[in-house]
Amino acid sequence: MFGEEDIVKSHEKRNREVATLVLGMMGIIFARLCFLQVFKGEVLHRYSIENRLREEVLWAPRGKFYSRNMQLLVDNKPRFDATLTRQYLKNERETLAKVAEILGMTIDDIDNVIRRNAYEAKYRPITIKKNISRVELARIETENDELPGINVQVSIAREYIDKEIGAHLLGYISEIQQDQLPRYRKRDNVNYRLGDFIGQSGLEQQLDNYIRGTNGQEYVEVDALGRKRKYINTDNLFTGVENIKPVPGNSLILTIDRDLQKIAHDALQDKAGSLVAIDIKTGEVLAMVSNPAYLPSEFSKGLDPEYWQSLVGNPDRPLRDRVIQEHYSPGSTFKVVTALTGLAEGVINNQTEFFCSGAMNFGRRAYHCWKKGGHGRVNLDKAIRESCNIFFQKVSLKLDIDSIAHYARMLGFGKKTGINIPREISGLIPTKDWKQKTQGVEWQKGETLSCAIGQSFILVTTIQLALAYSAVANNGKVYKPYVVKEIIDKDGEILKTFSSELISELKLPDEYFDKVKRGLFQVVNHPHGTARWLRDSGLLLAGKTGTSQVIRQKAEKIYQKCELMPYEHRHHGVFAGFAPANNPRIALASIVEHGCHGSTAAAPVVQKVALAYMKKYHQEEYEENKKNYKKILKEFKIEI
Amino acid sequence: MKFNVEEVFKKYDVSFFIGMAAIFFIGILNLYSATYNQSTSGLYKAQMLYFILSMMVGFAVSLINSKNFYRIAYYFYAINVFLLILVLVLGKVGMGAQRWLSFGVIRFQPSEFMKLSLVFVLARWFSGNSPYDEISFKQLVVPGVLTFIPAILIIAQPDLGTGLILLLIFSMIIYYRKLKWSAIFKVVLLAALAGSVMYKFGLKEYQRKRIQTFINPYQDAKGSGYNAIQSEIAIGSGRIFGKGYLKSSQASLNFLPENHTDFVFSIFNEEHGLFGSILLIMLYCILFLRFLWLARSVTNVFDSVFCVGLMAIFFWHTFINMAMVSGLLPIVGLPLPFMSYGGSSLITFGICIGLATSISNSRSIF
Incomplete structure (x- = not known):
């Protein structure tokens, strides 16, 4: 097969040429080494001994947040950190002792910081204390000569103008954690280092990529003590090195109204609860507040362990966003769904009346109405207005839980609303399948009766409630709630616009919605309505109160003596509604934990925000309604 | 054609393994110094284990006839290309750059072996197709395609x-296989053309940046410029006699994280100066010439081209690494x-040494 020695021989010329090429190219390497080590050897040697090129981070300012009216909500302000560069450290113990004294730390503290960063390059500055005071700053600057290797680095701290108001929505930033590094590097294709800040919750996290900007780098020549050199280097050694300017992050214009935010926050003061307000026509979120809140700026300053403990140790869990991350049983606010299902399935019509004696029996259980003597003869208007349990339970006798679930989901319950904030939860709307799958037990008809009045398995978030009531006000149209209107770059150019998005539509005849709306209007404006105290002749608030049981209790106990129970057993107060009833503009929902009643705890919060909204944005319409109040009452079938 | 174990050991060519061991000996001392007093300081132990492993694999390969x-050339190539495609597909699923295939405990990088498969x-191709003649441009079509398929697959990984x-x-192989000068001219022209087309694409700033992140995803252009300059300082500061073993100050500067991989040569230069690098470069040259000398003394075209190919693997790695740390590339x-x-x-590299040894041994057996 082989035996081709001659052919191999014929390659000898090329073989020699290849050898020459290889040796020649290695010769080039050798020549280059000669150039560096002989010709430039002295210069480079001097550099390696005394001079260093130091890399300094130029922090990119994060984008700002503005309210819908361009009021500043989140800003940046400079922050000073003390850093240590191991390479330039001299007389280590003495220097550290001195720094420790200036910064009010112990040498052990500093040693620990150094140890934690041991794997970092020696020429890279390590932060030893963040956010130093002006006095500390001044001392480090003036005593610079005695502190080789110690510097002050300017970076940017986040400032949240309204402190804790809207903290959950805005979110916070903090230093990237060791265990987040590999994941985030991969996700964003950015070479994050310890000390970099990233958004960790809320909008700061959700839109981090837009807001963050890109850090720049500056290369400075420093002397043997790590101080910047005065003279400009002339031997062109560093021509390959260019500084990179930081690119500022993009700013957000939110749909949020700063004033409403403040009013909601004040109304919830001292309570654990939530409020959300949505523009019915678009889905824009106007206000979104969860209480108790936290101070987001503390996170970017470098969190104080005591403050952190106070947050984590608080039984009210201030870090949790009660608008989207907590679900509750909706109580009577869910009766709207039962009513619509009843109308849609033909169980309720204009003539429908049930008799409420205060209780009814089904199976082996008695179901009670909250009103001991009963409501007597009840039609739909009265059932909603006075929140009669028996009416809706009798309606639900003729309804299937799956069809209630269908209409509930069409109104946005049981699934995430898709709002652009991390960690939203979906609540729960039970079906027969769901129960069979998760509990292995068949659905009981009695459970349908409980679900009809918003108890049993049903769980909703505050934002779902507001969304569902906005859908009712909108005759079935559900718009996706959103909190960011526009993303603008540093020059104010619009990069991205968010607009309203119809996510589902419950197609039912308008008269069905009108019937339900009439009942909701009467809740607030009828002399017998459950929230009649909140009547305001210009606002025309329509809504529904609800009571969310915290623990299972005997029925007759539920609606009484709530205030006498221990705090953690008290019911949650729920209210959801919209205004103005004759031309719905804003939908709101509020839940006040352990507030006992929807009408006294949650409804006032909703009313204050709705009132402020109408007076700020639709003053004329408000006055007009006030004048025509009597006429409007008649339109909603209220006789006085 | 008998194959006698005793015979093999009597005439076993140890020169390649000696060359490998000599360079490795310098390498392990240097690695110890490069990682001295750093978080990576235990790495030299792992490197010694790898060396023993690669010696063993190389020795086993050297015993193959x-x-x-x-015989296996085409299969070897086909399987390797298939694995490259597999890496690309699995990588796509995993949403990111991927170069590894895992078989249980063993992780395996098909692109690493592709260099060998290509040789x-x-x-095989050049030994079978009119080996008497000089090659014309047309005859480059098939081997060209055979090269470009894996090259593109690897660049897409992305591993430029x-x-x-x-x-x-x-x-290097086609030059050795007597490519006509007119064809060489055409190849150079074509390469220049392709290069300039690439450059035209690369003219836009963000695309150039993207290519640079292809090369080294965790470092932007300016960041690597910084490393290159620190590397030049390290080399130059060694001057003629070096600073002495374990005395590298630039090494302690820690060119994160490549000072024990890509930048070992700069640390060697800093500590041993020009004299040290003369010795090291000579050792490499001796190894290259040993391959070329073997290519002349074999009795068939396959072996001859094969040896030049193996040399090319070593040479290009050595040249490019040295050129980049000294600021030429x-x-x-x-x-x-x-x-x-x-x-x-x-x-x-151990397998390459084993392959060359096997070819060298086979000369005396026939």
Whole structure:
């Protein structure tokens, strides 16, 4: 097969040429080494001994947040950190002792910081204390000569103008954690280092990529003590090195109204609860507040362990966003769904009346109405207005839980609303399948009766409630709630616009919605309505109160003596509604934990925000309604 | 054609293994110094294990009858290309750059072995197709396609450095296989044309940046410029006699994280100066010439081309690594054979040594 020695021989010329090429190219390497080590050897040697090129981070300012009216909500302000560069450290113990004294730390503290960063390059500055005071700053600057290797680095701290108001929505930033590094590097294709800040919750996290900007780098020549050199280097050694300017992050214009935010926050003061307000026509979120809140700026300053403990140790869990991350049983606010299902399935019509004696029996259980003597003869208007349990339970006798679930989901319950904030939860709307799958037990008809009045398995978030009531006000149209209107770059150019998005539509005849709306209007404006105290002749608030049981209790106990129970057993107060009833503009929902009643705890919060909204944005319409109040009452079938 | 174990050991050619061991000896001392007093300071132990492993693999390979290399060439190539495609597909699923295939405990980088497979397949092709004549431009079509398929697959991974190495190996082999000067002219012209088209694409700033992040995803251009300058300072500061073993100050500066992989040569230069690097460069040259000398003394075209191909693998790695740390070429992450830390490249180089030894042994057997 082989035996081709001659052919191999014929390659000898090329073989020699290849050898020459290889040796020649290695010769080039050798020549280059000669150039560096002989010709430039002295210069480079001097550099390696005394001079260093130091890399300094130029922090990119994060984008700002503005309210819908361009009021500043989140800003940046400079922050000073003390850093240590191991390479330039001299007389280590003495220097550290001195720094420790200036910064009010112990040498052990500093040693620990150094140890934690041991794997970092020696020429890279390590932060030893963040956010130093002006006095500390001044001392480090003036005593610079005695502190080789110690510097002050300017970076940017986040400032949240309204402190804790809207903290959950805005979110916070903090230093990237060791265990987040590999994941985030991969996700964003950015070479994050310890000390970099990233958004960790809320909008700061959700839109981090837009807001963050890109850090720049500056290369400075420093002397043997790590101080910047005065003279400009002339031997062109560093021509390959260019500084990179930081690119500022993009700013957000939110749909949020700063004033409403403040009013909601004040109304919830001292309570654990939530409020959300949505523009019915678009889905824009106007206000979104969860209480108790936290101070987001503390996170970017470098969190104080005591403050952190106070947050984590608080039984009210201030870090949790009660608008989207907590679900509750909706109580009577869910009766709207039962009513619509009843109308849609033909169980309720204009003539429908049930008799409420205060209780009814089904199976082996008695179901009670909250009103001991009963409501007597009840039609739909009265059932909603006075929140009669028996009416809706009798309606639900003729309804299937799956069809209630269908209409509930069409109104946005049981699934995430898709709002652009991390960690939203979906609540729960039970079906027969769901129960069979998760509990292995068949659905009981009695459970349908409980679900009809918003108890049993049903769980909703505050934002779902507001969304569902906005859908009712909108005759079935559900718009996706959103909190960011526009993303603008540093020059104010619009990069991205968010607009309203119809996510589902419950197609039912308008008269069905009108019937339900009439009942909701009467809740607030009828002399017998459950929230009649909140009547305001210009606002025309329509809504529904609800009571969310915290623990299972005997029925007759539920609606009484709530205030006498221990705090953690008290019911949650729920209210959801919209205004103005004759031309719905804003939908709101509020839940006040352990507030006992929807009408006294949650409804006032909703009313204050709705009132402020109408007076700020639709003053004329408000006055007009006030004048025509009597006429409007008649339109909603209220006789006085 | 009998194959006698005793015979093999009587005439076993140890020169390649001696060359490998000599460079590795310098390499391990240097690695110890490069990682001295740092978080990576235990790495030299792992490197010694890798070396023993690669010696063993190389020795095992050297016992294979070299006729088999000819036989398996196409299969070896086809399987390797298939694995490259697999990496690309699995990588797509995993949403990100991926170069590894895992078989249980063993992780395996098909692009590493592709250099070898390419040498196999090109040697096989050129030994079978009119080996008497000089090659014309037309005859480059098939071997060209055989080279470009894996090269493009690897560049798409994305691993530009290894992809370019394949092209360089290809060009060295075709030059050796008596490519006509007119054809050489055409190839150069074509390469220049392709290069300038690439450059036109690269003219836009963000695209150039993207290519640079292809080369080294965790470093932007300016960041690597900084490393390159620190590397030049390290080399230059060694001057003629060096600062002495374990006395590198630039090493302690820690060119994160490549000072034990890509930048070992700069630390060697800082500590041993020009004299040290003369010795090291000479050792490499001796190894290259040993391959070329073997290419002349074999009795068939396959073996001859094969040896030149193996030499090309070593030479391009060595040249590119040294050129980039001394500032002649941009930083692409390629290891310096037997000096840089890394098990997978060490084993590949060990296999090359084993293959050459087997070919050398077979001369005396027939």
